[in-house]
Amino acid sequence: MCGIVGLYLKNPALESQLGALFEPMLLAMTDRGPDSAGFAIYGDEVKDGWIKLTLQSTAAEVDYQALMGALEGCLGCSLDWFQNASAAVLKTNAEEAAVRAVLAELAPEVRVMSVGQSIEILKGMGLPKDISERFSLATMQGSHIIGHTRMATESAVTMEGSHPFSTGQDLCLVHNGSLSNHFRLRQELRRHGIAFETDNDTEVAAGYLTWRLREGDSLKEALDHSLGDLDGFFTFAIGTRDGFAVIRDPIACKPAILAETDDYVAMASEYQALSSLPGIDKARVWEPEPATLYIWERPRAA
Amino acid sequence: MKTIDLASASVRDLNQALHDQAKTLEEREWRVTNSGGKHNLAVGLSEALSIDIEGHAGYYCAGMNQKACVTVHGNVGVGVAENMMSGQVRVRGSASQAAGATAHGGLLVIEGDAGARCGISMKGVDIVVGGNIGHMSCFMGQAGRLVVCGDAGDALGDSLYETRIYVKGTVKSLGSDCIEKEMRAEHLEELAELLNRAGFDQDPSAFKRYGSARQLYNFKVDNASAY
Numbered sequence: 001m002c003g004i005v006g007l008y009l010k011n012p013a014l015e016s017q018l019g020a021l022f023e024p025m026l027l028a029m030t031d032r033g034p035d036s037a038g039f040a041i042y043g044d045e046v047k048d049g050w051i052k053l054t055l056q057s058t059a060a061e062v063d064y065q066a067l068m069g070a071l072e073g074c075l076g077c078s079l080d081w082f083q084n085a086s087a088a089v090l091k092t093n094a095e096e097a098a099v100r101a102v103l104a105e106l107a108p109e110v111r112v113m114s115v116g117q118s119i120e121i122l123k124g125m126g127l128p129k130d131i132s133e134r135f136s137l138a139t140m141q142g143s144h145i146i147g148h149t150r151m152a153t154e155s156a157v158t159m160e161g162s163h164p165f166s167t168g169q170d171l172c173l174v175h176n177g178s179l180s181n182h183f184r185l186r187q188e189l190r191r192h193g194i195a196f197e198t199d200n201d202t203e204v205a206a207g208y209l210t211w212r213l214r215e216g217d218s219l220k221e222a223l224d225h226s227l228g229d230l231d232g233f234f235t236f237a238i239g240t241r242d243g244f245a246v247i248r249d250p251i252a253c254k255p256a257i258l259a260e261t262d263d264y265v266a267m268a269s270e271y272q273a274l275s276s277l278p279g280i281d282k283a284r285v286w287e288p289e290p291a292t293l294y295i296w297e298r299p300r301a302a
Numbered sequence: 303m304k305t306i307d308l309a310s311a312s313v314r315d316l317n318q319a320l321h322d323q324a325k326t327l328e329e330r331e332w333r334v335t336n337s338g339g340k341h342n343l344a345v346g347l348s349e350a351l352s353i354d355i356e357g358h359a360g361y362y363c364a365g366m367n368q369k370a371c372v373t374v375h376g377n378v379g380v381g382v383a384e385n386m387m388s389g390q391v392r393v394r395g396s397a398s399q400a401a402g403a404t405a406h407g408g409l410l411v412i413e414g415d416a417g418a419r420c421g422i423s424m425k426g427v428d429i430v431v432g433g434n435i436g437h438m439s440c441f442m443g444q445a446g447r448l449v450v451c452g453d454a455g456d457a458l459g460d461s462l463y464e465t466r467i468y469v470k471g472t473v474k475s476l477g478s479d480c481i482e483k484e485m486r487a488e489h490l491e492e493l494a495e496l497l498n499r500a501g502f503d504q505d506p507s508a509f510k511r512y513g514s515a516r517q518l519y520n521f522k523v524d525n526a527s528a529y
Contacts, residue, residue: 252418252437255380255398271339271358271379285358285377287398287417290437 002163002176003029003149004256006237006244006267007277008296012143014263015043019140021277023132025266026147028273030128032176033149036162037131038123040172040239043142045118046091051169053090053099054113054120056159064088067107074102085134087113087122096169111160111197116170118241123148123162143298146239146267148174154182155199165206168213170241175202176269177233177254185229205230209238223247223293237267243297252290259283265296304329308343309336317345324349339379344372347389364391367408383410386427399436402429405446411500418455421448424465430500440465441477449496451504462514468493470509479518485511 005025009015018041026037046052055064064083068090072079077094092099096115103110114121122135128149132138148163155161164172179185182201185208190196194207208229212222219240226236227250235254238245246267248256259266259274261283268274271285288294306316316334323329327349334355337343341360344353347370355363358376367386374382377395386405393401396414403419405427412420412429418436421429426445437455440448443465453471460477466489467480476482485507493506 252399257398270360271377272341272360273339275338275358281357286396290418 001032001151001153003032003269003273004146004174004176004235004237004267005029005148005269005273006144006146006239006246008144008244008265009263010265010298011263015143016141018043018142018145019137021264022145022147023138024276025268025273026128026132026137026149028276029147029149029269032269033151034127035152035157036123036125036150036159037128037148038121038150038162038164038174039131039137039145039147040114040119040121040164040174041140041142041145042118042170042239042241043140044120048117050091050093050117051096051099051115052117052120053092053096053115054122055088055090055103055110056086056113056122056124057107057110058158058160059109062086062088062107062110067110070106071099071102074106075099084122084136086124087135089120112166114164114166114172115168116241118143119166119170119172119239121164121166121172123164124159125157125162144239144244146172146174146237146244148176154178154201158198161198161200161203163202164239165200165203167206167209167238170239171209171213171219172239173202173206173209174237175205176235176256177249179205179230179232179234181231201232205234205236219245220293220295227291235269240297242299243295245293245295246288247293248288248290250291256288257285258288258294259285303331303333305333305335307335308338308340313340313342316343320344320347320351320353324351327351337374337376341379344370347372350389358395367391377414382412383408383427386410396433402427405429407446409499415452421446421465424448428496428499430496430502432500432502434471437474438477440467443467447492447496449493449500449509451502459512459514461518463519464514466492467512468496468506468509469512470504473510473512476512479515480512481515483511483513485509 075094080091163174179201182204235248235256332353337357339358339360345365348368350369353372355374360379362381364372365384370389373392379398381400383391384403386408388408390409392411397416399417400419401416402410406425410429413432415433416435420435420439424443430449434452440459444463448467450469454473457477459480
């Protein structure tokens, strides 16, 4: 069992309250996932030519100050950064591959949680309340956010094994369910050059989407392919730079509920996670159909 | 009428209060406010109480009900009225999956849609749905009646025993051993009575009847290769 929540704001006036609106949603799913929690928030975009990376370490303490100094020296690029509890958010005009290569050299214990122009993935072990407080979720601003509370069934409870999982620049995945063919699929994806850090089945689903998107699939095509290639139970929420998507497997054992008003679209495993949202009593509330893709994205100015 | 506000009281408080006075029945009418999608509301009741839940309810609402009349003025989550024995449960909104699962008796009315596996393994309950139902509904239904005023999803009535199914709209597909059957006078009569009891103004002759072909009741050696 796990809990999934997502909130996409249609009304930009609410963006300053995104974290405050979302925190009770995540906390309401504590019963479904008390092991670990995490969220991917979209906002504070960097300009074109720049990327933003969220870093966390598998070791206890990291001297981010020293690491960033060394990184700047090696990369010879502009670099801006700030620390948020155990994570660091790094903004740079260097190439993603170059940053990853230098990071692996300088600090192999530091993991890249997310890369993109907008996304930040923050996650860790513990109760959702602890994770939310650690990263000051309630004060965060942005356009949309998806989160996860984990009750592990398939693999170890670790920071790396918690959700969301990055699936490419500004893309991420959270999952409720379990995949039964993840072992063989992982082997197959490794042959396509996809790297894995955990034994987690969701990381395989994330790697699968990364691979499909790399092969030229649109997000919709990648998710359509996933219905054929992933065996098991799932409700997925997928964060994109401009919005989010929801899809359930054809059997649809894992719950999901959607709500829409003029101000937002919200998604959760259970209605009680939505009950704190303003105007929810007047919202259109419905259960997503099995094997059907739901996607909300704001149009991007050309 | 007594009101319990779940913004301040816990679900435990509510269910305990409903059970505590069951013997004396001093208070038959109850109202529950700020339900907020909480699970296990008004479960295991065994006396003729009347409960109005003013809002959405979570999982297993009115589960194991006997005699009581529970009305939810909103949507319900998974397994509403699961294993109900008698009484009536009415959902003014829509229900998630496994509505009325394994229920033995009573009447479950869902005015909106019901999700997947509605009436799974039903054992004698009557279920009347105003809207559509999802896939695998009435799977292994053993007894009782399922009435659907809208459409049915995939694999309706798979591995059906003796539940009678009436659908007004389209059926996406029938499950194994479920077939369309002739609508005879006694069926029109029981359907009219069910629709009337559920409070739906529908013409029984617009419905089709589905039931078991009774080919999967016993092991057949011809089917051995399928196992």
